[in-house]
Amino acid sequence: MARKIILDVDTGSDDAVAIMAAVLSKDIQLEALCSVAGNKDIDKTTENTLRVVQLLGADVPVYRGCRTPLVKFLCPDRLPVRKSKGPLVVDGKEVQMHSDFLDVPPATIKEQPISAPEFYVQYLRAAPQPVTIVAVGPLTNVAMALLLDGTIVDKIEEIVIMGGGYNITNTSPTAEFNIWYDPEAAQHVIHCGAKVTLVPLDATHAACITLDDCKRFRALGTVAGDFAAALCEQRIMVHSNSQPLAVPDAAAVHDALCIAYLIDPQVLRDVRHVHCDIGFRDFCEGQTILDMRYYTEPVNCYFAFDGDRQKFASVLLDLFARSEKTKS
Numbered sequence: 486m487a488r489k490i491i492l493d494v495d496t497g498s499d500d501a502v503a504i505m506a507a508v509l510s511k512d513i514q515l516e517a518l519c520s521v522a523g524n525k526d527i528d529k530t531t532e533n534t535l536r537v538v539q540l541l542g543a544d545v546p547v548y549r550g551c552r553t554p555l556v557k558f559l560c561p562d563r564l565p566v567r568k569s570k571g572p573l574v575v576d577g578k579e580v581q582m583h584s585d586f587l588d589v590p591p592a593t594i595k596e597q598p599i600s601a602p603e604f605y606v607q608y609l610r611a612a613p614q615p616v617t618i619v620a621v622g623p624l625t626n627v628a629m630a631l632l633l634d635g636t637i638v639d640k641i642e643e644i645v646i647m648g649g650g651y652n653i654t655n656t657s658p659t660a661e662f663n664i665w666y667d668p669e670a671a672q673h674v675i676h677c678g679a680k681v682t683l684v685p686l687d688a689t690h691a692a693c694i695t696l697d698d699c700k701r702f703r704a705l706g707t708v709a710g711d712f713a714a715a716l717c718e719q720r721i722m723v724h725s726n727s728q729p730l731a732v733p734d735a736a737a738v739h740d741a742l743c744i745a746y747l748i749d750p751q752v753l754r755d756v757r758h759v760h761c762d763i764g765f766r767d768f769c770e771g772q773t774i775l776d777m778r779y780y781t782e783p784v785n786c787y788f789a790f791d792g793d794r795q796k797f798a799s800v801l802l803d804l805f806a807r808s809e810k811t812k813s
């Protein structure tokens with residue numbers, strides 16, 4: 486039976502790949518998409534989410550989520566503003582990891598009338614069986630829902646989170662973006678008592694997607710294959726020019742790895758049950774602090790220290806092959 490999931494996104498180039506993968510999988514029943522502020526403001530992440538749903542002609546409701554982090558927005562010195570070294574210009578054109586708007590037609594389909602945290606509470610209270618939450622943006626909506634009604638934790642099968650890093654970080658010397666954006670929300674969610682699986686940068690950089698993989702996606706001649714190839718190529722250009730990976734001509738497509746994990750858990754390697762806390766202030770703001778001592782504090786998270794790039798690419802290829810053929 487297909488696994489029911491709710492996917493929480495700040496769409497976002499890699500979020501878009503994750504949404505397509507979830508929509509196309511026969512092993513996953515995508516119950517809803519919840520947008521959250523992160524990569525872009527909430528208007529843009531919601532619009533981009535609707536655009537991907539519309540592109541695939543999918544029948545999945547979209548709920549607009551939180552527009553600010555839980556606590557940080559109250560502290561002027563902690564506003565989540567991404568530091569950048571200035572725009573990246575390649576061949577005279579500015580290239581971004583995440584364009585403001587995805588390069589597909591504007592959405593004519595509409596979001597749902599209630600907010601994402603309200604949806605979580607209503608849906609989970611009524612759910613006959615526990616469902617899985619896959620959160621690939623900041624954890625604001627999920628934390629907010631748990632704050633509204635803590636009993637919904639009993640209806641959560643697993644929370645799969647793209648976030649954190651042990652040996653690799655990307656937003657500060659100690660932090661990964663999603664966790665750094667809303668550290669208080671992350672701390673609440675990873676300690677809520679549900680099974681939590683963290684898919685951090687250590688796994689997503691290892692399970693990278695290459696230009697050759699993009700060629701294979703495009704050769705499928707499908708809507709999802711073409712769009713995924715374009716998004717991954719854009720990410721490869723940015724990685725190659727500003728953050729090269731160990732594998733040449735490759736990019737992390739972080740969020741899609743969480744979906745692939747639900748289909749084939751072997752895409753994650755070296756998964757260890759650990760105690761994790763989140764750093765809140767100063768140099769450790771947003772850090773996933775793991776207790777690696779022998780006599781560790783009680784364990785609360787599964788943390789993937791590695792990933793398998795061949796398996797990941799093959800899962801995505803199979804999924805994108807299921808999408809509608811492009812007209813020639």
Ligand code: BDR
Nearest residue numbers: 497499621647662663739
């Ligand atoms: C995470 O941050 C965002 O930029 C990506 O969409 C991904 O979820 C990687 O740090």
Ligand code: CA
Nearest residue numbers: 495500621622
């Ligand atoms: Ca994301």
